[in-house]
Amino acid sequence: MPPSDTFRLSGEPAPPLPRHCTSCLSYERGACGVLTPDQLRRLAATALRRRFPPGSQILPPTRAEDLCASLVSGVAKLSCHLEGGRQQIVALATAPSIVAAPFADRDDTRAVAATEVDVCLLRRSTLEDLARENHALEHELHESSLADLRDARELLVTLGRKSARERVAWFLLFMRQRHCRTEEPAPEGSVIELPLSRGDIADFLGLTIETVSRQFSQLKNEGAITVPDGRRFSVRDLRQLEAAAGRA
Amino acid sequence: MPPSDTFRLSGEPAPPLPRHCTSCLSYERGACGVLTPDQLRRLAATALRRRFPPGSQILPPTRAEDLCASLVSGVAKLSCHLEGGRQQIVALATAPSIVAAPFADRDDTRAVAATEVDVCLLRRSTLEDLARENHALEHELHESSLADLRDARELLVTLGRKSARERVAWFLLFMRQRHCRTEEPAPEGSVIELPLSRGDIADFLGLTIETVSRQFSQLKNEGAITVPDGRRFSVRDLRQLEAAAGRA
């Protein structure tokens, strides 16, 4: 069944798709792309486009019960919190991806903007309804969960069994691979933006700021990377960096 | 659309459901339960029931491309491997759950029996076909992936930010919660079987055998737990154990 409008006479003009949607990554290659025009309009009707500065919490907890956020641009950190101010970032989200996904039990994970972030706030119940009536949407969300699961498990190995040096090197390779919306890793030598501060990197890798900083310095001194400033780096010697990451 | 056989005359007797299936947890409350009798028969037609002793690898790598395993009984460990013999267990699987799930990109995760394990080997392509034609099945698999994701992220916090003591205490509470197929945690004082050796626990928690052992001893000496033997424990003082786990 190809996407089509239901119960509309052929002569009758369809309301146009929201302008936001047609240029959105979630439409181009995410969940919204598999919706029928009608369904997309239905979803967009209650959607709310919002911009968040770095550090601000997406999805205020007060309304979190029935909201989820489709990430449109920027990078969001999903973090879990422990007593004593300890925190662990469990995932980095980039477009297209949906934060606080449908059907997931509500947990205590917070979503905070790492960079400036644009999101499309959606009613989770609407998305769940759509997923129930549109198999392709459910499949899309399913695939996305599986990708998140793979990412989480890779991070798990990193946190459980790698040294500080390996973690930081792994992180840099990770950043290189998804430096932006493209699929190809950045070529050797090109400058890559870091969406995270040293503190965030530490919270992602299960280390302290100081240890992360030291490993940056060491990799820099060994000639594996270049660090123009705190928020940028480039891979100078890929072999060396991969060796440091303990690729296995 | 209620589950029903397709293209069968009402007078014609349907072939019976496989006997294995009707008493299987995957049928009772897992993925198989949402299949139509017809679909279930189709899936069962190429399914292969097998038993694995502890330590043996489920899904031999040679045929791993198009096989997945529905766990029927026992506990399986999913592990990732690094150079130097390091390994990290990224999940513990119990029935009903499907290992090497449909639609997941093939990764280097291995599934090894922790206890004696019964599985139902299935063609992944068959399961994927069924998921494409049966929305309820896809939803079931989706929910299951989301549960796995939640588990992975909880472990992530444990590995990234908790001390050895907290990890072991967390693990014991984790075991208590899913000591068996029931939903309720084991009551205080009851004996709980450990499906994992000290070495496995270490590989799950990102620690060494010695450290795990030491934390067991310490919790035992403090009166939080009782340890009749290496493969059993009981919670003597739940408050104390929870405090040690740093619940937050």
Place this chain on the structure above:
DNA sequence: CGGGTTCTTGATTTGTTTCAATCGATGTGG
């Protein structure tokens, strides 16, 4: 230019690993 924040670097401490030895259970063969 000043004040705050983030990052870097150094010195010291601490928790966990590593190395090594012992213990306990289980099983085997003389």
Place this chain on the structure above:
DNA sequence: CCACATCGATTGAAACAAATCAAGAACCCG
């Protein structure tokens, strides 16, 4: 039935990697 080997678990001592504590240096923004 009792040495004896084996394997997992425990315990101790030493080494080490990362955390913590403590200054500085670089950077940003008003």
